[in-house]
Amino acid sequence: MKKLITEFIGTFFLVLTVGLAVLGGGDSVGITAPIAIGVALMVMVYAGGHISGGHYNPAVTLGVLIRGKISLADSIGYWIVQLIASAAAAIVAMFLLGDKVPGDAAAMASTTNGLIAEFLGTFALVFVVLNSATAKGTEGNSFYGLAIGFTVTAMAYALGGYSGGAFNPGVGLGMSVMHMADWADFWVYLVGGLAGGAVAAFVFLTCNKDDK
Amino acid sequence: MKKLITEFIGTFFLVLTVGLAVLGGGDSVGITAPIAIGVALMVMVYAGGHISGGHYNPAVTLGVLIRGKISLADSIGYWIVQLIASAAAAIVAMFLLGDKVPGDAAAMASTTNGLIAEFLGTFALVFVVLNSATAKGTEGNSFYGLAIGFTVTAMAYALGGYSGGAFNPGVGLGMSVMHMADWADFWVYLVGGLAGGAVAAFVFLTCNKDDK
Amino acid sequence: MKKLITEFIGTFFLVLTVGLAVLGGGDSVGITAPIAIGVALMVMVYAGGHISGGHYNPAVTLGVLIRGKISLADSIGYWIVQLIASAAAAIVAMFLLGDKVPGDAAAMASTTNGLIAEFLGTFALVFVVLNSATAKGTEGNSFYGLAIGFTVTAMAYALGGYSGGAFNPGVGLGMSVMHMADWADFWVYLVGGLAGGAVAAFVFLTCNKDDK
């Protein structure tokens, strides 16, 4: 139960920051939003990592499941809570934003590019998560939250223009609720994110064969 | 005594940075102020955490009191010093700023939104403080200052537009003195901040039952 | 093999971020690109450092070779993979960027200044790498990725205007492929970078005589 509360809180503040920092970000949103969002993830990973692992992302939970550090039963609970928290955060953000929420979401210019962007960004994120937070070779470090949060910052600057830069199907859900993304493109976040997370987990297992 | 000196210094530099970085920040204040303020908090937490705990915030002290890591008598001393330091920093900032201090403070567009913003931001901050600096599961880490300071950065980018982004009744006091906030809205910082800190402490206790 | 996979992944995401954050960065590229690139390096060093050392840079590999922490045979493998990964990332970035890739690369205004910039920046980078990741006096620290990645951030802000700020012959190769740098200037990245890395290694050995 305490794990699910923690996943709720972390995911809630991540998606809240996505909505408020982007839609309420004004002219400098291209500069500030990747920092705000990466930092929000970082601080929530540092706050909740010791309780729930600090996933806050269905693709991360999938990667950790493949890596063998969470059971399928627990994963299902995490996924449900992550999606509920994402939707709840989107609703709170919309209340605060008021008429800054656009009436319609723009479709992605290219879903091929969007899919590549979500795949690459989520691959990087889950590769960093598994290596910095679950590998024997980095045990006991103090940098895991910094590494995980700022992966989203770097990937958002690089890839955000092609997919919106969710790298997280829960964030993709929240973005769709808040009209930051078109529902017709939601599958891009789901497929790109989960595929990126799964592939990252297999690469991790190949590169860390002695970790159990 | 050394604890109170440390709380004075940390709160002083935090509120000084709030005033100078916002009112003296020019056109790029929306980009730079959340970084400057979060970083100022981070470095003062790293400098003074081992002496006083590095609260610099009445809402943090309330959260630590509920969590059972400070006595009520010590808390009262902390609160008094934090408020004195905030006022002192505001006066020094006003001296340096000269006519950059506005004659009148604008009232919050919506105190409902302001209250939600202060509650959420302070909840996040105290949740991060208690987990990264007082939990058994994160003992001995080197990241607590980074996590604590950058929570303010993320929340200021996300929520600063609704309440000014104090997340700290002492900062709220300093902002009121410097005409960055209307005295008529001061209760928002007090109520939102203390409620956020208290709720965060109860959630922490629920999620960390074995910590004493 | 797992070392070469890791070097491939880290170098790939570093060069991908260079291309996408610079050529796709719009008006604020001078603010955001040095952060995005330094952060991309940081997170990949934290993810892969425990497997391959996290070089992602032929000049770093040269420095580590001179310092005696990698064999010549392994270095050659690293160099080949770093260059392949750089070219691969450049191709993926060009696919996503489409017509944002310029038709022609501008030549450096001054190759003398470019050479000084690449030498100084790579010297700083390899000096930081060797001291933070291979010295006895800093063993077991959690800051090596932060120090290494942000050296590129600082040096890019300071020196990027003179050479483009690669500090890495692999990045120089990727920049040349993506028309961010003129092929006629490629020797600047090679000579400046490798010389900076080699000199840094000799200075390191002078300053850490008891380290073996």
Place this chain on the structure above:
Amino acid sequence: MKKLITEFIGTFFLVLTVGLAVLGGGDSVGITAPIAIGVALMVMVYAGGHISGGHYNPAVTLGVLIRGKISLADSIGYWIVQLIASAAAAIVAMFLLGDKVPGDAAAMASTTNGLIAEFLGTFALVFVVLNSATAKGTEGNSFYGLAIGFTVTAMAYALGGYSGGAFNPGVGLGMSVMHMADWADFWVYLVGGLAGGAVAAFVFLTCNKDDK
């Protein structure tokens, strides 16, 4: 000798970054320079801290001398090398900057404000240095470079407008050489910086009485 080489390198790259990031920083210098400069200090502290202590600043050396962690004889060597490195970096920066170096330096608008700014900023810096890098209560941490470097970032955003934000007489010397500051104001960096560092050391000793 290795300590002096390290102090030379660290101070050189710090002052080089000050010159190039400010005078070559273009329109966004108010956003980027405090980050570039703080980060340059951070990475050099992480690289050289285990060799020389990573002072790179006569005011820091004074504070460490008062705190009793360096001898007067060693301090004199540090001071001489720090000033030589500052001048050398200024000359290299001027070579690269060419006609971006202004012909004349503007005098400070108010030397009173400048003196307050240098005193407060250097006090904060030396207070953070002594607590994060020389106190028993924070021994073995990985955050000292982050805390030290980013103190300059925060103070530069807050106080840079009043004094130029050196917080370091060596940087003040370099700024004077590069026409970023008027020679007639050099005493402000010297007096404000050394006084701030000395007072910080006495406050540190008061707050850490059991540290020897």
